Amino acid sequence: MTMPILEASHLRKVYPLARRSRIGSELVAVQDLTFDLAPGGALGIVGESGAGKSSVAAMLMGFERPTSGAIRIKGKDRTAAANSKERKNRARDIQIVFQDPNSSLDPRQRVGDALDEVIRFHFPLSVEDRRSRVEQLLVDVGLSATHYGALPRALSGGQRQRVAIARALAAEPSILILDESVAALDVSIQAQILNLLADLRTRLGISYIFISHDLGVIRYSTDTAIVMRRGEVVEQGPTWQILDSPSHPYTQMLRNSVPRPGWKPRRLLRSAAGPNEGPSDD
Amino acid sequence: MAELLEINDLTVELSVRGGHRLVLDRVSLDLAPGEALGLVGESGSGKSTMARAVVRGLPDGARVRGNLRFKGADISAMSPKQLRAFRSQSVATIGQNPRASMNPVRRIGDYATEALRTNFKVPLAEALRRAAVVLGDIGINAPERVLRQYPHQLSGGMLQRVVIAAALLVEPDLIIADEPTTALDVTTQSEVMAILQSMQAERGMAMLFITHDLDLAAAVCDRTAVLYAGQIIEDQASSQLQSHPQHPYTSGLVSARPRVDVGIERLVTIPGRPLAAYERGAGCTFAPRCEYATDICRENMPPVLVTTSGRVACWHAEELGTLLHNHEGESIGS
Numbered sequence: 001m002t003m004p005i006l007e008a009s010h011l012r013k014v015y016p017l018a019r020r021s022r023i024g025s026e027l028v029a030v031q032d033l034t035f036d037l038a039p040g041g042a043l044g045i046v047g048e049s050g051a052g053k054s055s056v057a058a059m060l061m062g063f064e065r066p067t068s069g070a071i072r073i074k075g076k077d078r079t080a081a082a083n084s085k086e087r088k089n090r091a092r093d094i095q096i097v098f099q100d101p102n103s104s105l106d107p108r109q110r111v112g113d114a115l116d117e118v119i120r121f122h123f124p125l126s127v128e129d130r131r132s133r134v135e136q137l138l139v140d141v142g143l144s145a146t147h148y149g150a151l152p153r154a155l156s157g158g159q160r161q162r163v164a165i166a167r168a169l170a171a172e173p174s175i176l177i178l179d180e181s182v183a184a185l186d187v188s189i190q191a192q193i194l195n196l197l198a199d200l201r202t203r204l205g206i207s208y209i210f211i212s213h214d215l216g217v218i219r220y221s222t223d224t225a226i227v228m229r230r231g232e233v234v235e236q237g238p239t240w241q242i243l244d245s246p247s248h249p250y251t252q253m254l255r256n257s258v259p260r261p262g263w264k265p266r267r268l269l270r271s272a273a274g275p276n277e278g279p280s281d282d
Numbered sequence: 283m284a285e286l287l288e289i290n291d292l293t294v295e296l297s298v299r300g301g302h303r304l305v306l307d308r309v310s311l312d313l314a315p316g317e318a319l320g321l322v323g324e325s326g327s328g329k330s331t332m333a334r335a336v337v338r339g340l341p342d343g344a345r346v347r348g349n350l351r352f353k354g355a356d357i358s359a360m361s362p363k364q365l366r367a368f369r370s371q372s373v374a375t376i377g378q379n380p381r382a383s384m385n386p387v388r389r390i391g392d393y394a395t396e397a398l399r400t401n402f403k404v405p406l407a408e409a410l411r412r413a414a415v416v417l418g419d420i421g422i423n424a425p426e427r428v429l430r431q432y433p434h435q436l437s438g439g440m441l442q443r444v445v446i447a448a449a450l451l452v453e454p455d456l457i458i459a460d461e462p463t464t465a466l467d468v469t470t471q472s473e474v475m476a477i478l479q480s481m482q483a484e485r486g487m488a489m490l491f492i493t494h495d496l497d498l499a500a501a502v503c504d505r506t507a508v509l510y511a512g513q514i515i516e517d518q519a520s521s522q523l524q525s526h527p528q529h530p531y532t533s534g535l536v537s538a539r540p541r542v543d544v545g546i547e548r549l550v551t552i553p554g555r556p557l558a559a560y561e562r563g564a565g566c567t568f569a570p571r572c573e574y575a576t577d578i579c580r581e582n583m584p585p586v587l588v589t590t591s592g593r594v595a596c597w598h599a600e601e602l603g604t605l606l607h608n609h610e611g612e613s614i615g616s
Contacts, residue, residue, distance in 0.1 A: 048469065048470075049467055157325070159555075186325055186556055187324065187494065187535055187538050187539055188324065188534065188535065188538050188551065188552040188555070188556060189555060189556075190538070191538035191539070191540070191551040191552070192551045192553075194549060195549055195551060198548070213467065213468060214468075214540075215542040216540035216541055217540055219540060219545065219546075220540035220546060240545055243542060253469055254468065255542060256472075257469045257471065257472035258468060259501050260497050260542060260543055261524045263497065264476075264501055265471075265472045265473070265475035265476040265501060266472060267473055267476045
């Protein structure tokens with residue numbers, strides 16, 4: 001068996017709350033999460049708002065330090081939040097693409113410069129070599145070399161997300177986290193990006209972690225999946241199995257809530273039928 | 283049957299930096315009393331502009347042509363007094379972000395009863411009593427307590443329920459819901475849509491349901507119209523639309539969506555990006571992205587073909603008929 005590229009064991013993240021908070025003294029964002037990611041594999045982390053998905057991403061990226069548990073990437077311990085020196089190495093291991101390219105791209109920076117900046121930081125290449133690498137990246141994500149000088153505002157939403165993906169790939173990471181990266185795109189564009197990501201995975205052998213609330217996206221793009229709810233893992237296993245025969249009632253409810261042909265919206269019997277208030281879900 | 287809302291050849295141009303941009307192009311749509319109509323489109327298709335045009339809520343400088351009638355009365359000819367009555371008593375609008383439509387320092391009860399108090403002169407105590415009843419009807423526990431709470435104390439799903447309750451309280455003839463569940467989690471969406479649909483059906487209100495989600499529209503609406511670049515390219519009974527789309531764009535939308543219940547090897551995509559009305563050329567708006575497009579499509583606007591189940595604007599609709607059938611969709615009835 002090949003060694004996993006990423007191993008997370010018993011990850012736990014607890015945030016202290018303000019002293020007078022109604023819901024207690026601390027918030028357990030992630031309870032106890034353990035998983036392996038195979039080289040070239042794709043893992044889905046599914047859940048609704050407040051599930052802890054983004055806290056998982058923050059820990060894997062080294063933005064946050066787990067309260068307890070360990071993260072190993074390519075066999076090296078990556079549990080601690082990255083310091084400035086270590087961040088450079090971490091960037092070669094793992095990169096992230098967020099939901100909104102408008103807030104992750106600099107509106108005044110040309111597309112080519114945004115990519116060149118990353119390449120220059122990581123690789124000792126000549127100006128010409130960097131230029132051709134940028135052009136190659138643009139082509140890889142379905143843009144063309146002519147987009148080199150474009151500013152983000154001259155691009156459509158789908159094209160901007162392609163730029164964000166290209167920039168993440170510029171560091172040649174082993175793992176790419178896609179944190180709701182296609183959630184804001186139109187259906188027709190979303191399909192193009194999902195196919196692009198599938199092609200890149202085959203071609204580059206890169207591993208993916210898809211963080212998404214969208215079970216259709218998870219089904220299409222991942223091999224294994226973890227279903228989370230309020231910090232807890234409720235189900236974990238091969239994606240098709242979880243979605244075709246969910247064993248946990250929450251996964252069943254989640255799956256039954258997804259609109260599809262023949263589907264009708266239904267009132268759900270909430271297990272927590274008591275208070276109306278809860279964490280804001282918007 | 284007399285229509286509740288008639289939209290005839292509605293063309294809207296919005297003012298953009300000195301010029302005008304075409305957003306809706308000769309849209310015609312009828313809505314019968316009690317009918318739920320879905321309006322599906324991607325970004326820039328003009329779906330929200332439709333919603334605003336119906337209540338004459340377009341921004342300053344908008345140019346509107348065509349005819350909008352509500353119960354036979356010309357909406358564009360309404361006096362300010364008539365328009366106020368139309369907006370406050372005949373139509374209720376539900377938007378995407380409930381938090382944005384509430385004053386954060388006023389109680390839920392103030393919001394929920396505002397229309398009753400100001401437009402129908404119902405005394406506060408009576409209005410609160412009625413609001414509590416409707417909140418209870420849509421499954422909110424301890425409604426009296428909720429009415430005393432503030433928006434920040436409730437989740438987005440709860441707030442959207444409050445917005446629906448407030449809309450129901452005025453017993454409008456028409457509900458315009460513009461992406462009402464887009465900001466909500468999927469389980470909450472199911473819940474909120476079930477409430478909206480059952481209330482709409484029980485109370486015999488018509489609904490114009492605007493969304494980007496074709497499956498969601500089809501699930502709650504009798505009929506669904508597809509808007510592309512400011513034009514309605516197809517309009518059919520919802521079940522037909524999913525299983526037998528007649529326009530290549532509709533068929534593309536159906537197959538581009540990854541399914542939760544079926545493993546798909548590779549998604550069929552529509553090339554290019556959605557265009558806005560002002561960007562299109564002489565021919566069919568969809569021609570640049572359409573795999574079936576021929577010269578006639580690129581040069582001439584397709585006629586609207588009335589079919590047994592609806593209408594479609596495509597030069598090749600008749601030949602394509604059976605080709606576009608979504609067999610996968612047919613087999614899933616459970």
